[in-house]
Amino acid sequence: xxxxxxxxxxxxxxxxxxxxxxxxxxxxxxxxxxxxxxxxxxxxxxxxxxxxxxxxxxxxxxxxxxxxxxxxxxxxxxxxxxxxxxxxxxxxxxxxxxxxxxxxxxxxxxxxxxxxxxxxxxxxxxxxxxxxxxxxxxxxxxxxxxxxxxxxxxxxxxxxxxxxxxxxxxxxxxxxxxxxxxxxxxxxxxxxxxxxxxxxxxxxxxxxxxxxxxxxxxxxxxxxxxxxxxxxxxxxxxxxxxxxxxxxxxxxxxxxxxxxxxxxxxxxxxxxxxxxxxxxxxxxxxxxxxxxx
Numbered sequence: 001x002x003x004x005x006x007x008x009x010x011x012x013x014x015x016x017x018x019x020x021x022x023x024x025x026x027x028x029x030x031x032x033x034x035x036x037x038x039x040x041x042x043x044x045x046x047x048x049x050x051x052x053x054x055x056x057x058x059x060x061x062x063x064x065x066x067x068x069x070x071x072x073x074x075x076x077x078x079x080x081x082x083x084x085x086x087x088x089x090x091x092x093x094x095x096x097x098x099x100x101x102x103x104x105x106x107x108x109x110x111x112x113x114x115x116x117x118x119x120x121x122x123x124x125x126x127x128x129x130x131x132x133x134x135x136x137x138x139x140x141x142x143x144x145x146x147x148x149x150x151x152x153x154x155x156x157x158x159x160x161x162x163x164x165x166x167x168x169x170x171x172x173x174x175x176x177x178x179x180x181x182x183x184x185x186x187x188x189x190x191x192x193x194x195x196x197x198x199x200x201x202x203x204x205x206x207x208x209x210x211x212x213x214x215x216x217x218x219x220x221x222x223x224x225x226x227x228x229x230x231x232x233x234x235x236x237x238x239x240x241x242x243x244x245x246x247x248x249x250x251x252x253x254x255x256x257x258x259x260x261x262x263x264x265x266x267x268x269x270x271x272x273x274x275x276x277x278x279x280x281x282x283x284x285x286x287x288x289x290x291x292x293x
Contacts, residue, residue: 008101
């Protein structure tokens, strides 16, 4: 598999290597910061991949660690590539750029969704309706920008080196007619179509399962082609999201996902169920005037 050229993943990889070199040299972050005349927090953020390092910073850090020659040149080059802007950069004010960068670099994505269809599987109409409802404070232009980004991300599923996507949808996602009857039927058809791709697996977690391992909320597990790049869990919330990278956190979410997909309907049956919902949608079963008491 060819390496996905994501600035985000390169920044993350560079930071991990700089940390490894510093620890191998037996040097503390405080000593590095003092010699470079910067804050210790800057060095820490570079090592965790949260801040870009200039090629000069990297060269100076490696000099302190006693790393020179070809090895130093290769890491300095990675620093240059990590500072390049991804295709999503013009939209950085309307999305979580770090997530999109990691998504672009991932070789596989496992996701559990409780409320809405994931962005990689949305139709334009569904995405527009969902964003307008979730963010009534957005202008028309802001909504359109977000929709364009979501549609652009979907090329990951059909490019020459497509990402492997495994999604488990709670039945609630299929029960709520986002955008109205016509828009939601179109979205369900889209799910059936995209599930035909060999790199896409789609399952439905039915209501009758009751309580399950994913009750705490929506999450995505991103895995990468290079063994040196550990998995990342992204747990989304109203203010953006939380990235989890510790070994015990990754094991916990992998465990949860395995239990969720085991409880869900098998992929073939899930697609048949969604196709049936196109003709007999769940939201048609209860008239709008029916009281809830």
